[in-house]
Amino acid sequence: MEIIACPLCGSKNTHSMITTPARLPYFARGYTCDDCQFKGIPLIFSSEKIYKKFLHILKRT
């Protein structure tokens, strides 16, 4: 299962800003983060394990 996360704060509270045809991939849509108001392209992780690693790096910087 893919995980969509905010590249700035690592939050998973991201959602699509605009209604676009469902066949469009994530990166073709505008995303916004509920936690830090980031707008743009989200990060997509292929597994929870990789996502957790990202969070770990994010906290150290």
Ligand SMILES: [Zn+2]
């Ligand atoms: Zn965020």
